[in-house]
Amino acid sequence: MKSKAAIGARGGSRRGALELAARFTLPGTVAIALMFELLLAERKFAIFGGGFGQSRTLDTPVEIGIFLIALLLCQAMVFYLLFRFVRRLHGRQADTVRFHFNFLFFVLLGWCGALIAKYQALAYFSDAMSFQIIRNLGGGSLIDALLYVLSETGLILLVIGGAALFYWICNALFLRRMAKEPPFPDRAIMTRRELTLALIVLPLLLFGANRIDDTRSALVRFNAVLLWATPLHQLTDFDRDGWSFYSHPIDRQPFDSTLHPYALDVPGNGIDEDGFGGDLSFTAPPPETAPVIAGARAHVILIVLESARHDVVGRIVDDRELMPTVNRIAATGSQAEAAYSHVGFTSFSLKSLFTGRLDPAPGGPSLVGDFLANGYEVGIFSGQSEDFGGIAETVGMRRASHFVDANTLREERAFSFAAEGSLYVDGRIVLREFDRHLGDPESWRTPQFLYFNFQSAHFPYHAPGREWLLEGEPIARGDISFANRDRVRRNYWNAMAYNDLLVAELLERLDRLGVREDSLIVITSDHGQSLFEDGFLGHGHMLNEEQTRIPFIIDRPGIAIGRPVGLANMRAIILRAAGADVPTPQQTEVFQYLGTLEQPGRIGTVDGNARWTVFDLSRQAVRVDDGPWRRYADLPARSAIRQETDGLIDRWAHQRWLGVLERRDVQMAD
Incomplete structure (x- = not known):
């Protein structure tokens, strides 16, 4: 024992x-x-x-x-x-x-x-x-x-x-x-x-x-961190305007709820609510008149290539044209020398493309309503969910005679993700649905406005079952990194080559139906894509060439496009090309922003020579191109850079007021 x-x-x-x-x-x-x-x-x-x-x-x-x-x-x-x-x-x-x-x-x-x-x-x-x-x-x-x-x-x-x-x-x-x-x-x-x-x-x-x-x-x-930061934010938001000592940017007027960097400056009241450039001067534009398409009404085919950068047009990869079909359309038609998205996010961009507004109200004017009012049928054929971000609701897509998107084809999505923003359906499935809805020549006796959205170049730039058209092989999603940036880029270039194949197959269908010559083809994108050139992979986080410059091509020569042109200008250009008597947009720069229009991290303008002026609301500093950041408070009162910065901030307020007025008009019409 x-x-x-x-x-x-x-x-x-x-x-x-x-x-x-x-x-x-x-x-x-x-x-x-x-x-x-x-x-x-x-x-x-x-x-x-x-x-x-x-x-x-x-x-x-x-x-x-x-x-x-x-x-x-x-x-x-x-x-x-x-x-x-x-x-x-x-x-x-x-x-x-x-x-x-x-x-x-x-x-x-x-x-x-x-x-x-x-x-x-x-x-x-x-x-x-x-x-x-x-x-x-x-x-x-x-x-x-x-x-x-x-x-x-x-x-x-x-x-x-x-x-x-x-x-x-x-x-x-x-x-x-x-x-x-x-x-x-x-x-x-x-x-x-x-x-x-x-x-x-x-x-x-x-x-x-x-x-x-x-x-x-x-x-x-x-x-x-959130468990501590949230109560600290609430405790120091003394005026309950949503900004505090722990918000970003910090609230420099903590006891006045009408004054903060994102306050909407009320024009003509003698108060500078946002703290920049004095009281806003704003004149409401005249009411928009409904466009009338005169003469023979051509079919209009609007093709959006997800994440297509401007430099995919004319690019050579592996000693071959990356997009020969799109190149031919650009060479014989009209092409924008400098086209840009206003923001690097799909839903905001598509709303601007269809409505001509940066902050459109649901139910307001849009290409869908324009063509319906002119006796067109409307068809939506999209590889993404058009309910994502309220696109379909805002631009009236549910009024279309034919509506097919990744939500209606949810069971045929390429990836297992089932959220609205992750749905992706291959372009060939989209074309199959086009055949099912409009594959009969009799369907084309009425003029058609069709919208196609091809998602091939959405991250990770390759999907199971898609053709690999370049040399080598695709890189797996889990191997995507800066170290493998050359292979990542090849995934993207292959996706664009596949997009070109889809465009060619769509045109072949129009030829077989006998309507190609009577169709106006428009090709553009929602935003660009950084492929690590600026140290970043993706879009929506920088105002630069890679992430915001996009193609804009119309297959008719002599179309006045202007330089530069933004997505919001394209509605008027498309209507004019289709025969409507609408004014051609005249501007010297395109307004851009990061985040949301109400609370952007940065706002900026880019001109036709790719000169960027960017204002960072968090830093309250401005930069021109790749120059140094200069604090707004240090800018001389009558200097050119101060006036340019104040003008940029006023353009931001102007765009927000246009949204406010449109929402008011839509509510009154209802």
Whole structure:
């Protein structure tokens, strides 16, 4: 028999090991949860490595250092408060084995489970997009994410059941047997003085980190940071205008709700609400008259090539024309020398293309209504969901005689993602539906306005079953990175070559139907695409040539297009080319913005010579081309750059007021 001393020694050793483990319950939980979230965030958002949809990357020691310190402090404080809360809930069992086990089981597993649910919902949107970026893209919805998670109810219940079984087994095997163990010594992890100091330092640290663009962009990905930043924002939004000491940009007029950088300047009231350039001068334009197409009415075929850059036209790859069909149309027809999107997001761009407005109201004038009013039938044939971001509702697509999009063809999507913004249907399926709806020559006795949207060049630029037309082979989605940028570009060039093939097949169908000669073909894009030339992959985050310059081609020679031309100008140009007596847009620059028109990160103009003037509302600074940033407050009052900046800000307010007036007119008409 073992001696009592040996049994006591073994019990003491076990007790010592448990006590040592208990000391690491809180720091161990913080470390595990933090590493788990960092891995998820890096895989999803590439905050250190960069990737599609990620314009902010932690790549300097200062950015990384402040990011890690702020994140660690926020995470530690959240878990410390949870630790004290759970300890209080355990009452007499505080500091026992059961308390430490329950903290690890419920807090750590619950936290990680919430992270998995969050990133599963984000994966539903695909393309490395956060909820905020999805909103900026125009069609994202938190409800979509919730519905996705709810659709996985069976799996969730299975996981919860497994966790409950695991807890029951642990309780039966050792928690009950250790119920009589005395509690561990209560070693305060923080003194009250240390806790007070941490609660003072944390807001100051977050305030400083919020002033560093890349650091702020990375921190908002993390739940613990949001748990601290959200109440700090609410507490310092003194005038309740949505801006505070913790918003971006900061509210420099914290006690006046009418004054902040995104305030809409009311013209003629003597108050400079946005703080730039004085009181706004604005004159409402005359009411728009309905365009009338005179003479023989040609069929009009509008083709939008997703993410097509301007330089795909005429490009040579592997000693062959990348887009021979489009090149021929451009050579014999009319082509814009300088065409641009106003913003790098699909839904906003398509609304502008159809309506001629940057901020159109649902039910207002659009190409759909224009052609319907002139006796046309309208057909929508799209490889994306036209409900994404409210495109169909805004421009009236549901009034079409033929409506086919990725939502109606949901079961034939190329990828498993089922959110509105992720649906993609191959162009050949779209052409098949065109055959089904309009493959009979009798259908063409009435003039047709048709809209085709080919999604081939949407990220990741290649889809299962698509033809590979170039040399080599496609790169897998998981291998897309800066290191593989040459292969990524080949994916994109191949997608554009495939688009050209689709255009050729559409034209062949029009020839067979005998309507090609009576059709006006228009080809354009919603925005461009950076392919790492500027260190970025994607669109919607920079005002530059790669992301905003697009093709605009009409297959009729002699069409007056102008230089430059924006997507919002194309409605008038298309109507004029079709025979309507509408004025040709006359302008010297195209207005652009990043984000949303109401709250852009930057606004800018680009002229026909690709000269950009950009104003950053967060920095409150202006830059011309690649020149230095100059603070607005430092610009001489009567200098050319000050006047140009004030004019740019007034153009932004002008566009917002046009949207306000149109929404008012639509409401009055209803």
